[in-house]
Amino acid sequence: MSMRPLLLTGGLVLVENDSFARVSILVRDGVIAALLANGEGPTDAQQIDVADRLIIPGLVNGHTHSHGALGRGGVGGDLTLETFLSGCAWLNGSRRIDDLRLAAELSAAELIRKGCTACFDLFIELPGPSVAGIHTVASAYHDAGLRAVVAPMIADQTIYQALPGLLDHFEPPLRDAVAALTMPQWQHIMATCAEAFGTWPVPMDRVRPGIGPTIPLHCSDAFLQFCAALSNRDGIPLQTHLAETRMQQVMAGRKYGTSLTAHLDSLGVLGPHFSGAHGVWLSQPEADMLGSHQACISHNPLSNLRLGSGSAPVRMLLNSGVTMGVGTDASNTCDGQNMFEAMRLAATLSRAQAADCAGWVTTREAFAMATTGSARIMGLKNVGMIAEGWAADMVFLDANYCHYTPLRNPLDQIVFSESGGALREVMIAGDYVFANDRVLTLDEATLAIRAHDAAERLDTANADTRLMNEAASVVVKSFCGAICAAPSHN
Ligand SMILES: [Zn+2]
Structure with missing residues (x-):
């Protein structure tokens, strides 16, 4: 958690999951401390220009x-x-x-x-x-x-x-x-x-x-x-x-x-x-x-x-x-x-x-x-919205990506078309965890090697179980098929 506050300026922000506005987001101690008019904000904050981003909660x-x-x-x-x-x-x-x-x-x-x-x-x-x-x-x-x-x-x-x-x-x-x-x-x-x-x-x-x-x-x-x-x-x-x-x-x-x-x-x-x-x-x-x-x-x-x-x-x-x-x-x-x-x-x-x-x-x-x-x-309070006092969990989308050009209704365009292709940065509790096409908290290249190795080892170790499971699933299939052919309770 950074001690110095962050000021994200110039982005098009989904405010309170309601409507988009060009506001600055002040982040302090992992929380959205304030939504401010562009140009406002404490002078000691670290400023980041996000003018080419659509910003939504994570x-x-x-x-x-x-x-x-x-x-x-x-x-x-x-x-x-x-x-x-x-x-x-x-x-x-x-x-x-x-x-x-x-x-x-x-x-x-x-x-x-x-x-x-x-x-x-x-x-x-x-x-x-x-x-x-x-x-x-x-x-x-x-x-x-x-x-x-x-x-x-x-x-x-x-x-x-x-x-x-x-x-x-x-x-x-x-x-x-x-x-x-x-x-x-x-x-x-x-x-x-x-x-x-x-x-x-x-x-x-x-x-x-x-x-x-x-x-x-x-x-x-x-x-x-x-x-x-x-x-x-x-x-x-x-x-x-x-x-x-x-x-x-x-x-x-x-x-x-x-x-x-x-x-x-x-x-x-x-x-x-x-x-x-x-x-x-x-x-x-x-x-x-x-x-x-x-x-x-x-x-x-x-x-x-x-x-x-x-x-x-x-x-x-x-x-x-x-x-x-x-x-x-x-x-x-x-x-x-x-x-x-x-x-x-x-x-x-x-x-x-x-x-x-x-x-x-x-x-x-x-x-x-x-x-x-x-x-x-999940039992989380103040998570899932960009608003004062809520967690600084945010996703930054490239406003120039094909999904958003032209831009008429950002929320419709995000829900109906976004695949992750326009995603550029992710922040959790005020810390960037994804930027420049890299997850910053994990070594993805090493993860891939470990995943291939583990799958090979596990598939070998589980080969006999697999045969037994697959034979059993044939019986389960016929059993469940018969169950569902019968009239249901409700
Ligand atoms: Zn499940």
Whole structure:
């Protein structure tokens, strides 16, 4: 954090996520101290001329998985979520602590490069989280300068235990192999998380703990209740994959006799610290339930399309008072960490869902979701807007780039056309983390070498697991296909 204040002069600034104005931004101690008329400002400030920039707040990723950065290219084009979970589990196997760090660094580098300044990371460590693993991922984000919620993604049941009837679909010997898979006991998982959170290795202002029970169906009720109690006691954000696929919702009817959200509500899991990822198959009563609990949903449109999960009812959720964020999901299921793409899809996909434009997500709404909405999911205050007293997290776009020439409606042009191609600088808490086409906090060339080496080592180590996973996913595919052919609960 620089002691001397910064004065960014002459740029076209998105003020309070509302309208663009040519103002100077005074940054002091990592915070936007004031928005001033050009020519004003303290004389001791370091002045930077940003006259050829469009300046927007940093985008906030409401849902990602850093482990996916090392899983790129490992997810076939014909996989659904369930066949991915069963068929690609090997991608996360045999990883050492330094692999967890590498994945977080790769993810952070792309996030920064594409204009994201904060993310909610549900990362996985197998067979279960360790204090060293959680701390390593937190340290990686801290060193990269990115804001993050680091949430171990946890479950006490495998997919074979989680879905009633699935095991019966298997023939031996594969049946014995998948039946032998287990997750750690939830009491052990929670003790590890509590210890990791209680001995947090980095300052909490930038990187904080979260808790990520992966999918409600994969977690016992007592486990979910314990996660919620920890979340509520310490104000820790809790995120789970909620109604991501139709199969999950149908299976909830079988397993709980009710919808996923109603089940979570009965366990006391819903509340202002709660967010669901995806929410594709939520019903109107569930949306109302989430809204009345001040809960949030992270909309991850690209991942939903990639895995054929569907498209989330964003207008219905917004109308029910649910705070909406936007996320990318992992780099193996969404194939990147580009929040501009996710934001654009949040706006454009809605146009395929409703004939009446009243149902469409406006560019202003999409931008709010990808900034203040996701920040709310992360439990961050004063992040996601350029305004006095807010975090100095900003993205600087080249105003002369093709997307902006001519310039008539900067917000529409950014949401509908920006890909990251015009991105020139990124600032987090008053520090530049990207400039001159380089991430300043990470050595990207070395990261690439480490990623190639790690992938080769891991693919060799996981070769046998891969064969078993792929055979199992064929059975999971036929099981889930039959489930979804049956009438759904709601
Ligand atoms: Zn996810």
